[in-house]
Every structure is written in structure tokens, then in C-alpha cells.
Amino acid sequence: MFDTARTAFAWLVTGPHPVALDGRQIRGLPPRLVPLDEVGKLTVSKGCPQQTRDAVWTALVTRSRAEGSTWTVACAGLALPVLLPVAAKLTNRFRGEVHDIHAAVLTGFLEALTDVDLDRPAILVRLRWAAYRAGHRALREALDAAAPVADLGARAPGPEQVGGHPDFVLLAAVEAGVLTAAEAALIGDTRFGEMSLADAAQARGQTYKATQQARHRAERKLAEYLNAMRESDAATRPKRRRTVAREPEKTRRPVSPRPPKFGVGERGTRVPARPRPSRSTSEPGAVQEASSCD
Known part of the structure; x- marks a missing residue:
């Protein structure tokens, strides 16, 4: 071509x-x-x-x-x-x-x-x-x-993402109505191109000071636009949440802090322990506890 x-x-x-x-x-x-x-x-x-x-x-x-x-x-x-x-x-x-x-x-x-x-x-x-x-x-x-056709939500990357070149950013600002083409050209040519601010002033038929102020105003609008874009992107980006896997809780019966003397957990109907015979011999018919089962 x-x-x-x-x-x-x-x-x-x-x-x-x-x-x-x-x-x-x-x-x-x-x-x-x-x-x-x-x-x-x-x-x-x-x-x-x-x-x-x-x-x-x-x-x-x-x-x-x-x-x-x-x-x-x-x-x-x-x-x-x-x-x-x-x-x-x-x-x-x-x-x-x-x-x-x-x-x-x-x-x-x-x-x-x-x-x-x-x-x-x-x-x-x-x-x-x-x-x-x-x-x-x-x-x-x-x-x-x-x-990909299947990715219907996909869009072409914006000017900020394609190589991150300043001209893409300036063009996006022009398309968004933030800057005029003349303002974008002033920033692009004097900040990233080879044109001096004095030459730009001469080309615009303005004084150096007026052109400097015009560029400052344009750059301030551009900065506000980029900050708003970043804030909007941060607000719409889904937040990542840390998910801690938990084991399914098992249904447990309450356990007494003082387990039974017999070492057997509480199952079925609780049987009360037999009363211990009194060691006193003053009562008639008192029986002493056997020391062995043999």
C-alpha cells in the first residue's frame, strides 16, 4: 500500500x-x-x-x-x-x-x-x-x-492495553470526548514527539505561555479521565475471596468432661451405679465388700 x-x-x-x-x-x-x-x-x-x-x-x-x-x-x-x-x-x-x-x-x-x-x-x-x-x-x-466466537463477552483490548502506547491513550480520550484532537496532538507531539513547546506555540499562533497553559489544562483533564477509568475498573473487577475448605461437621453427642469410671461411653439407657456398701460395722448385718471375685 x-x-x-x-x-x-x-x-x-x-x-x-x-x-x-x-x-x-x-x-x-x-x-x-x-x-x-x-x-x-x-x-x-x-x-x-x-x-x-x-x-x-x-x-x-x-x-x-x-x-x-x-x-x-x-x-x-x-x-x-x-x-x-x-x-x-x-x-x-x-x-x-x-x-x-x-x-x-x-x-x-x-x-x-x-x-x-x-x-x-x-x-x-x-x-x-x-x-x-x-x-x-x-x-x-x-x-x-x-x-473466539464462543467468548461473546470478549472485546478488543482498549488503547490502554494494546502496548500501552501514549497515542492509544490519547486517542481513547479523544473518542470519549475528554480531549479535542488538537489537545491530544499538543500533548502527543510535545511530550512524546519531536516538537518543542515553542514550535507548537508558533504553529498554534499563540504565545509560549498560552500554549504551556493549554497543555497543562489538557493534561489535567487527561489525568482525571485516567483516574476515573482506574477507579471504575477497580469497582467492577470481581473481588477474590479466599475460601477455606471445611470438613463436614460430624454430629456428636455431648461428652461429659468426666468420663464414666467403666471406660464405656454413654450408650442406650444409662444404668445407675450400685450403691457402695457402708464400711461401718456398727450397723447390724453390715457386709464388707469382697476384695476378690475368685
Whole structure:
């Protein structure tokens, strides 16, 4: 899928008349016709101002909407440096066929070209997130399809469980309505990506302090969301109880603490012991107890 996009883009910039942008109309580009492969190298360099990137992508997306095929291929080719890491991140632990997920990433990007807001900053960042969301949906569908049919209660693991990658967590927060896509992009790009907060501020058209405060508010909402999820999970998780096996109680008759002198337990009708004869000889007819039975 991505190989096809790369090959198609290569054809656009091959030969004596490569497809190019007029750099005289885009501040930050050389004032001449700039071939698209050169445009790509300029815009991915760390020294490229965000305003220049946005101006380039505004021109590319506008041409794609107006003219179609050639410029749509150009957009896909120039976006490969951000689309390939997205696809790799989504499928790095997936053991099934990755073609459909990669296709969903590219399709999500192409669909976003038709409606991405060109008046807002960080156009490519928002296109990347659209591709990521589409790929993530495809991944969840693939995981659900691979689950055993008998396990009807099974669900595909959420973004927190699939590799534990921060982008999955951010995407879940966006889907839950906790964060906007812009807030998730701000956290993801400045905390886990290569964009500095100063560059993000420039891209958003804000001061550094305002962007820092925006990120702080977004991170606080994210933390509250994750804490609520953990508490909910703890409340619904069945508690493990230790079961101590007990032997069935035997029905026993009460036993006297002083057993009978004869060593025989109480059975049947109790026979009272014969009264012992008195040893006194003062009474007439007294009989002494024999000492032997012989």
C-alpha cells in the first residue's frame, strides 16, 4: 500500500519536468519552481518554520481538492514520513494481516484531505491524527474479528492495553470526548514527539505561555479521565475471596468432661451405679465388700 504511494510519488518528480510548487507564492520556499521531492525535504527539516509548513500544505490540499489525482498523490507521497510511523506503531504487536490496517491509515489521510480546516495551524498534524484514528478503528475491528466466537463477552483490548502506547491513550480520550484532537496532538507531539513547546506555540499562533497553559489544562483533564477509568475498573473487577475448605461437621453427642469410671461411653439407657456398701460395722448385718471375685 505505502510502496504503491511511494512509487506513484516518485513518478511525479522523475524526468525533466517534475511536478513542482511555485516557491514565489509561499513564504519560506526558494523563489522559483520547487520540485515536490525538494519541497518534502525542506518541510521535514527541523529548521523549517511552522508557517512555511502550513503554507505548503494549504497549497497542496487546495490543488488536491481542485485538480484531484496528481496532487492527491503528491499529498500522500509528501505525508509518508508521518504516515509510516503511524502504521508501524499501530501494528507493531499485531500478529495478523497488517495490509487492511495500513490501507485504513492511508484512506483516513486521503479522506481528511477533503475537509481538513486550512485556516487553522498544524495542518499536517491534524491530517496525521485523522489517519491514526482510521487505522486504530481498523485495528480494533481486526482484534474483535480474531476473538473466539464462543467468548461473546470478549472485546478488543482498549488503547490502554494494546502496548500501552501514549497515542492509544490519547486517542481513547479523544473518542470519549475528554480531549479535542488538537489537545491530544499538543500533548502527543510535545511530550512524546519531536516538537518543542515553542514550535507548537508558533504553529498554534499563540504565545509560549498560552500554549504551556493549554497543555497543562489538557493534561489535567487527561489525568482525571485516567483516574476515573482506574477507579471504575477497580469497582467492577470481581473481588477474590479466599475460601477455606471445611470438613463436614460430624454430629456428636455431648461428652461429659468426666468420663464414666467403666471406660464405656454413654450408650442406650444409662444404668445407675450400685450403691457402695457402708464400711461401718456398727450397723447390724453390715457386709464388707469382697476384695476378690475368685
